Amino acid sequence: MLCAVYKTLRKEGMYLYLPKKDNFNDVPESLMKSFGKPQFVMLVAVEKHAKVAGVHADTLKKALAEEGYYLQMPAQLENWLGEHRESLGLPRKVEE
Numbered sequence: 903m904l905c906a907v908y909k910t911l912r913k914e915g916m917y918l919y920l921p922k923k924d925n926f927n928d929v930p931e932s933l934m935k936s937f938g939k940p941q942f943v944m945l946v947a948v949e950k951h952a953k954v955a956g957v958h959a960d961t962l963k964k965a966l967a968e969e970g971y972y973l974q975m976p977a978q979l980e981n982w983l984g985e986h987r988e989s990l991g992l993p994r995k996v997e998e
Contacts, residue, residue, distance in 0.1 A: 903948045905966060907955075908940035915976025917943070917955065921966045928970025937973075 906923040910916050918940060920926065926934060948959050948966075957974055965972035984994035 903963060903966070904945050905948055905954075905962070905972075906945055907943040909943050910937045910939075911941060912936070912938045913976060915974075917974040919946075919954075919957075919962060919966065919972040919974065921970065926971075933973065 903921070906920045908918045908920070910918070916937070918929065918937060920929075923942070923945065926940070929937075946954055948954060948962055951959055953959060954962055955974065956977075957972070962972050981994065987996075988994055
């Protein structure tokens with residue numbers, strides 16, 4: 903199974919996966935509005951990989967078959983400094 907991968911210029915690390923290139927029919931209109939103009943990145947052979955950009959291939963295949971798309975959100979960045987400050991009994995953020 904090939905899938906098309908698109909990125910958005912609005913949010914770093916957000917990707918949209920589709921089972922057919924340039925076929926956005928199954929993607930909700932509200933998602934397309936917030937995603938903006940999709941920028942084609944590549945075609946990926948899903949079955950050749952256990953994971954595709956950190957997404958389990960089975961999860962991706964299931965979403966593509968059932969929903970007609972898969973939206974990958976950016977990974978949450980860890981706030982090590984905030985966690986360390988909290989462990990010291992300080993506020994997570996330094997007040998200015």
